[in-house]
Amino acid sequence: MAGIGGDPWNNGTVTWLRKLPVDRFILVLLATVLLATVLPARGAGVRIFDVLTTVAVALLFFLYGARLSPQAAWAGARHWRLHTTILLATFALFPLLGLAARALEPWLLTPSLYQGLLFLCAVPSTVQSSIAFTSIAKGNVAAAVCGASFSNLAGVLVTPLLVAALLHGDGQVRISGGSAATIALQLLAPFALGQLARPWIGGWLNRHKRPVAVVDRGSVVLVVYTAFSAGVVAGIWHEVAAGRLVAVAVVDAALLASVLGILTLVARLLRFSREDRIAAVFCGSKKSLASGLPMAAVLFSGHTVGLIVLPLMLFHQIQLMTCAALAKRWGNRAGASGAPAAPARSLAAAG
Template identity: 40%
Template sequence: MDGEMSLLRFESTMIKLFFTILLATLFPAKGHFVVFLNFLTAITISLLFFMHGSRLSRKKLILGSSNWQLHLCILLSTFLLFPILGLLLGWWHPLNIPAEIYTGFIYLCILPATVQSAIAFTSMAGGNVAAAICSASASSFLGIFLSPFLLNLVINIEYGSSNKIEQITKIMLHLLLPFILGHLLRRWTSGWIEKHDYIINEMDKYSILLVVYSAISEAIGNSIWNKLGFQAMLSIITGCMLLLSIVLLINLLVARLLRLDKQDEIVVLFCGSKKSLANGLPMAHLLFPGSIRGMILLPLMIFHQIQLLVCSIIVQIYKNR
């Protein structure tokens, strides 16, 4: 029952995301409101990562951390397999899309896995929930360090006046510091957060929508829809579906080769194939200038919707078995 409610919440978030993009397209932020929106977004991002740190339970991590082989598979899928595929896609250039979209695919591929949805889908399919909690939480934490590092490693491009030192400083101040503070203060904040879990989840989702509105508003000012026609959007959707299919297939084969039991196989599929919108949007707000941010984020936003739909189908397959 909890799993079904989680799935309904994900579908609701997808609808809200669509309407946020539509709202930003019709009524983009302008003038002084842009300055206020950027300030509000920065505060929201810091609060979001503070809550992520407060939610990180050391007991649950220890409970699910014993199977090192399982977690190594997931981390290699998230931070090695995905980036390699992103680089191959950028090198091959099979799709007729702007260069910024290829950068967006590479950015998508270096992000950590989701936490909430990966755990919920694992639970619905009858997988090892403790291991999923450990793996997804570790991926989210490591992503704060690894994602900017991988981005600088694989993309030899400078945007605007941004530089590596400035990017690292932004990540430290807006993401890492709030995350660590939240975890250190967990002794005093975890009770309130667990008691008001629904409110925290809603704040999490609406902070994502705020970043989406900000990014699309800036993209509208740079005529994003004039640069992207129907064929380009179809190419992005095709690229996302192909990327997800390849990763799911490789993860399934690896799980079978390692002879993991069915519960751990489910963890590998759901934790090793998902990418975090909650981490990706705030990080992009810090790493990329507004002139190209909306274009870069399109693959991530589309991939997010596709992964939820595909994973819900996989859940039903495991349930039927």
């Protein structure tokens, strides 16, 4: 959901950065990781950043609630087969594939990295990039709006429950004590307040998209810095070698390819129209970095948070590059005139 509207990271960016095939927001996150590696928060700084992170997460989910229109979501409820397919892909297919990947532990993935893979599988879909790629591919944009919104609405509740179920009994990652109350206070309550406040501030948020984008991405950067600072202080980089990072990227790519293939096959078997197939593939195959990082900060404690979010961060970049290529290819095949597609670089940080 992050990144709706303008791109606050584009202003002043040097020319050579614009030519890079890597998303600039990912470069910002990598720079944040580097900063946390060199100058991690320590002592009183840890408490300050913990408070800032708590406030940022609450504000982020308040904005989610204020921006999502229940009326628009219900208006698309007639596409129930499509929405069910997207939800099942996001919250059932992904977790099943994640559980099947347990065979990769520990010879390819460390226990903490495998748990990060399971967390990735429980995160909801993106909103902005799913809609944008569906539009580029000449798919059913209205269905994509509803499907991606349903996923994010469901994820506020389903993702924590899935995490608790998938990681139950695993001693390497500890769900924070009192996590149910924490989730209610930091995620559900702000989201509900945002929904209640939507009639008064929803229009303002739609007219002032850049400040909202700054809050979205700023929250993600803050969570990344806090998580990796804790990891550095606890010696995270002594646990992850370069080879492990490559292994995670390969596993992420295989996971994405599997979901894309299965969704394409299922959509054909269900006799979806071409436009609905495109919406199902893009909405059901992606995972939200903007939602996942704050949830990780709430759900997990200790230095393992940094390891937990690594698979999601890598998956985010892989999914965007892959889906951007697919969207352009399918859009060219359609050969139909439509709204001009937004450049891929402006979509890469969305969701």
